[in-house]
Amino acid sequence: MINFALTGFVFFGLFSPGPNVILVTASGARFGWNRTIPHILGIVVGVGVIAGLTGLGIGQVLSSNPNLFVVLQVIACCWILWMAYQLWRSSPKEVDSRDRPFTFVEALLFQWVNPKIWAVALTATAFLADQPPVSQAITLGLTFSILNLFVCSFWTGFGSLLSRLLVDETSWRIFMRIMAVGLVIFSALIFA
Template identity: 55%
Template sequence: MTLDPLYGFVFFGLFSPGPNVILLTASGARFGFRPTLPHLFGVVLGVGVTAGLTGLGIATLLARAPMLELALKIAASLWMLYMAWGLWTADRRKRKAERERPMTLIEAALFQWVNPKVWAVALAAASAYPGPGGPWSEALRLGSAFSGLNLGVCLFWTSAGALLTYLLTTPAAWRIFTRIMAIALGSFSVMVFL
């Protein structure tokens, strides 16, 4: 029995740094592992749905509607800049404030609609590793591969962030960490258009 090469591609595509990795690591460090779980499960759900839609041929729709594709890119860029600003201005002492909280399940799932890295990995996986079945079979195959593998990826990065709190003991260390995360996330807002 051979392992479908799709799984290796998806794992490395999702494990490498991108908006989800940055946001989950930062949320794990900022709010802790358990409070970040709704965010984590929202990412897992949203990535699976996005990959499933790719299997149904949404890439063809986007190719035929360049204005829709541009609108998604602009929305993605603005949303990432907004979240990067939130990280840049984050103050560890205010992390318990009511207005500062991890993303909810719904927010994280909806973010995947404008997450350019997820779309890029899903579109590449669908074209490079097509399955033998029809569109619904392909949607199920891609959606389950992305969600299943992404669960492990998200657990790793959220845990890594939560463990970082032991190193981020001073305000200066915290500020450096959040600024690095903000710059990394902000850079993805530009890469959307490349």
């Protein structure tokens, strides 16, 4: 049975701008739909695993251990700032041989330090408080993965379509720098 309250909450939590949305939009614009598929799949699997583990209680461990949580925040902030720097300095759409989208593994690993995913997953457990942990884990894992497949596909497609408007170096740099500033703003919110 579908929990519509949970589904709505998770959808809007994942669809709203955050590191994954910014990165797949930029990747769709820069590399196109097909080359961004491994990035999308890494997010989908990583987010599903994080949500499932949160249902099993790992979120409570993080919440009850402030030092571990601070370490996670610092790692997340550094990684997000590094990604913002990469977007800021990226060249126009003409991609050189060193440029590539995230791999499946890179996208999957990033979810472990993505504070937005942890926040949404921790809050989502409240919708399933009456269920046993294994049931919570399965429901959260599937809900997050399925919805995130749609969300990441949408934003990648949007970026891919947007690339048609980025016809010169100036418009390209403006777009990538807006994406980079979005990541910097999000990194500051980690500690808020």
